[in-house]
Amino acid sequence: MSSPTRVLVLNSGSSSLKYQLLDMRDSSRLAVGLVERIGEQTSRLKHTPAGGESRERGGAIADHDAALKAVAEELAKDGLGLDSTELAAIGHRVVHGGKSFTEPTVIDDAVLAEIERLIPVAPLHNPANLTGIRTARALRPDLPQVAVFDTAFHTTMPESAARYAIDVKTADEHRIRRYGFHGTSHAYVSRATAELLGKDPAETNVIVLHLGNGASASAVRGGRCVDTSMGLTPLEGLVMGTRSGDMDPAVIFHLMRVGGMSADEIDTLLNKKSGLTGLCGDNDMREIRRRVDEGDEQAELAFDIYIHRLKKYIGAYYAVLGRVDAVAFTAGVGENAAPVREAALAGLEELGLAVDGERNAVRGDEARLISPEGARVAVAVVPTDEELEIATQTYALVIGSGNHT
Numbered sequence: 590m591s592s593p594t595r596v597l598v599l600n601s602g603s604s605s606l607k608y609q610l611l612d613m614r615d616s617s618r619l620a621v622g623l624v625e626r627i628g629e630q631t632s633r634l635k636h637t638p639a640g641g642e643s644r645e646r647g648g649a650i651a652d653h654d655a656a657l658k659a660v661a662e663e664l665a666k667d668g669l670g671l672d673s674t675e676l677a678a679i680g681h682r683v684v685h686g687g688k689s690f691t692e693p694t695v696i697d698d699a700v701l702a703e704i705e706r707l708i709p710v711a712p713l714h715n716p717a718n719l720t721g722i723r724t725a726r727a728l729r730p731d732l733p734q735v736a737v738f739d740t741a742f743h744t745t746m747p748e749s750a751a752r753y754a755i756d757v758k759t760a761d762e763h764r765i766r767r768y769g770f771h772g773t774s775h776a777y778v779s780r781a782t783a784e785l786l787g788k789d790p791a792e793t794n795v796i797v798l799h800l801g802n803g804a805s806a807s808a809v810r811g812g813r814c815v816d817t818s819m820g821l822t823p824l825e826g827l828v829m830g831t832r833s834g835d836m837d838p839a840v841i842f843h844l845m846r847v848g849g850m851s852a853d854e855i856d857t858l859l860n861k862k863s864g865l866t867g868l869c870g871d872n873d874m875r876e877i878r879r880r881v882d883e884g885d886e887q888a889e890l891a892f893d894i895y896i897h898r899l900k901k902y903i904g905a906y907y908a909v910l911g912r913v914d915a916v917a918f919t920a921g922v923g924e925n926a927a928p929v930r931e932a933a934l935a936g937l938e939e940l941g942l943a944v945d946g947e948r949n950a951v952r953g954d955e956a957r958l959i960s961p962e963g964a965r966v967a968v969a970v971v972p973t974d975e976e977l978e979i980a981t982q983t984y985a986l987v988i989g990s991g992n993h994t
């Protein structure tokens with residue numbers, strides 16, 4: 590019998606589960622889907638088999654365990670069930686891998702224990718990732734399960750970028766340093782940007798702006814990350830859907846001492862009730878732009894704060910890199926919101942950065958340039974594909990180690 594060639598990729602978010610089943614012979618997708626609003630009464634599963642009609646399923650899905658079991662049922666209806674002998678491995682996105690994991694890793698009990706130990710520094714993400722792994726292992730104990738870490742791509746950051754300027758002993762005792770996240774996306778997009786330019790990634794410097802619900806920027810020199818905007822946790826850096834990003838840390842002491850808030854209350858405030866949601870009540874950029882177009886001043890201020898922070902990071906990473914070949918926009922906002930791309934680069938012509946209005950207005954699923962012809966620095970929209978990258982890394986590891994059944 591020939592070796593199995595399929596990989597199931599699971600991307601468990603705090604309240605969602607995205608999945609894709611890929612055939613690695615040609616990287617084609619056999620099925621894709623999403624479970625949303627896990628833990629609420631109004632959960633929804635949307636499943637799309639390749640070449641077939643999408644199917645939806647409503648009703649309460651209590652947790653990631655129930656979500657994955659529902660996904661397995663949907664896959665089975667298309668003859669793609671988890672019991673298939675064609676399945677070579679399951680690849681899991683794991684958000685926080687600390688300093689321990691610099692590469693994709695086959696999951697055993699020790700790896701699980703380390704992911705669990707890191708929960709305090711990724712409270713929104715690692716618990717969901719763990720549940721996904723445990724359920725997948727229970728469903729297919731014989732199959733290699735591979736963790737692909739968001740933090741791995743950033744482990745090349747120099748100490749000057751990774752360390753906070755706090756007492757070294759305290760930092761080391763509590764492993765406080767900047768880890769960075771969305772690494773799979775930053776890796777994929779920086780490489781795809783070099784390819785779009787027809788350049789060798791090893792000789793290309795890129796500023797990647799991953800703007801989804803969570804958002805982060807990175808400075809990539811010759812294919813290696815040299816700085817990124819998220820830190821110990823995915824709270825630092827850019828303004829996000831519901832997270833504050835950068836702030837004077839003294840705001841926290843002030844809220845504790847003067848506002849009488851607990852650490853947990855402040856954690857929830859900064860992670861879930863801040864960012865665009867905190868500023869204007871909406872976290873979706875489509876809704877914010879609609880409100881801005883109607884003259885809503887609160888939405889306009891939220892947009893301006895978002896853009897101001899983004900522009901500061903572009904400038905900072907320009908300085909870090911010294912020479913920039915391209916700025917790449919990716920993820921939900923980066924790929925779709927032309928006004929964000931235009932506003933973020935407005936006034937940066939002296940740095941060789943500009944957006945061509947007509948090119949920026951084009952919509953599409955392909956990587957494309959939006960800078961004017963002959964621009965000194967390329968500006969690109971490069972759709973991210975974390976699932977393909979996770980599947981590729983998972984399959985390479987499993988084939989390479991002879992670990993497949």
Ligand SMILES: Nc1ncnc2c1ncn2[C@@H]1O[C@H](COP(=O)(O)OP(=O)(O)O)[C@@H](O)[C@H]1O
Pocket residue numbers: 800801802803830872873874875920921922925926
């Ligand atoms: N057509 C669009 N125009 C503007 N913003 C969009 C559009 N589509 C999606 N978005 C933004 O993308 C966000 C989701 O991005 P995504 O990368 O899928 O996030 P995540 O993976 O963090 O859930 C939405 O919250 C919304 O702000």
Ligand SMILES: CC(=O)OP(=O)(O)O
Pocket residue numbers: 602684714739770771801802803804823
């Ligand atoms: C790390 C992180 O912020 O991930 P997401 O954007 O999926 O929330």
Ligand SMILES: [Mg+2]
Pocket residue numbers: 801802803920
């Ligand atoms: Mg995302």
